[in-house]
Structures are given as structure tokens and as C-alpha cells.
Amino acid sequence: MANPYRYLPELRGLVLAYERSWVLVTALVTLTMMWQVQHSPADEASKLGGLGRVTNFEMTDIAGRSHEQSAWRDTKGVVIVFLGIQCPISNGYAQELARLAEYSAARGVGFLGIHGDPDVTTEQATTHARDFGLKFPIILDPEQVTARQVGARTMPEAVVLRPSGEVIYRGRIDDRYASIGRQRVAATRHDLQLAIDAVVANKLPEIAETKAIGCQLPRPSTKN
DSSP, rough: OOOOTTTTHHHHHHHHOOOOOHHHHHHHHHHHHHHHHHHHHHHHHEEEETTTOOOSEEEEBBBBBEEEGGGGGGGEEEEEEEEEETTTHHHHHHHHHHHHHHHHHHHEEEEEEEEEEEOOOHHHHHHHHHHHTTOOOOEEEEEHHHHHHHTOEEEOOOOOEESSSBEEEOOOOOOOEETEEEEEESOOOOOOHHHHHHHHHTTOSSBBBBOOOOOEEOOOOOOO
């Protein structure tokens, strides 16, 4: 008669291997979650105080024009909108963003669009701007330096800055979207425009932060 216990050592080995692999998976998941928390754009913005502050801004747009923070002192403020080429909600706001860019220019406020998706190329961004009628400067920021400074996580998401770079508003463009899949026929509150009016008047907006509805910013690229 065969010994019924002869396979116990092998079974114990399999159990131990399974337990070790499970511990490894758990550790990897925990580390990933910790990385995401430690590298959260909103967390980095909070370290800078308030809603964040843009510092050392010096970038070139897709048309080859240079944009430096030192030039902001000649404005009433600056609007930055984070865009997504393949995000339907972001694209759905193209007409409103074009209007707000003109609204801002007439009041001495700068207006910039930023693509934080590291996969977006200059050619793609140029075609996208042409197809959707975006005539304001568009900048590629694959490392999401500015997004981290201001705490942006969503496409589209807008921030309004004082000439000093201090964020006085961050969030949605308006309240057209209550949530993903829930859309009003027309917006009832135009948060970005109200924040533009506030920065022109050298005041703070009544509501400084709202939840942006759209597509999540992808992971940034890393320098080699």
C-alpha cells in the first residue's frame, strides 16, 4: 500500500511558494499606492501653499514661440487649461475655450493650453488645435511639471494665476457636466470666466476650487 503522506513535503513547498508570491504581490501593490500618493499633483501643489504656485515657467509652444514667467508681470493674470486630444469632454469644450481665450485677451489676461500626455507629439497637437479652432498658444509638457505645481489631474482642467504665479482658481470650466455621463443642456455657472473676472479685479473668486470632470491625466514621462 502506498504511503499517503509521501507528497506532504512537496505540498508544503508549494504552499510556502504561494505565500511568498502573495507577500511579494502585496508589497508591490502597496509600494505602487505609496508612489501615487507621494507623487500626487495635488499633494505637490499643497506643499507650495494654497492651491499651488507656478515657478520657473519657461516653455516653448508648438509654434516655436517662447513663454517665460517673467512676461506675466505685464498681464493681469494667466489662464492655463490642461487639454486632452482624445478626451471627448475636453474636445467638447473647444468652442468655449476659444471664446474664453478671446475674453481673456480683451482683459489683459494670458491664456495657454497644455498637453500633459507624454504621447502627444507636436504634429498631433498642431493638427488638433487646427481642427478644433484653438488659436491660443499650446504647449507640450510631457513631464507634467506645471500640472504638479498647480495640482491638476484632469483633462480639461483650468487654473487661473496671478502674475506672480499664485493659483487663485483650479477646477472645471463650467458646470455643464455634473459627472461623467451626466450633462446639462447648458451651463448655469461659468466658473472659469468668474475666476478671470476676479483676477482682473485683483480679487479672489467666490469659489476657488471646483471638481473638474473629464479624463484623468496619464502618467508623465521621466527624464532619461
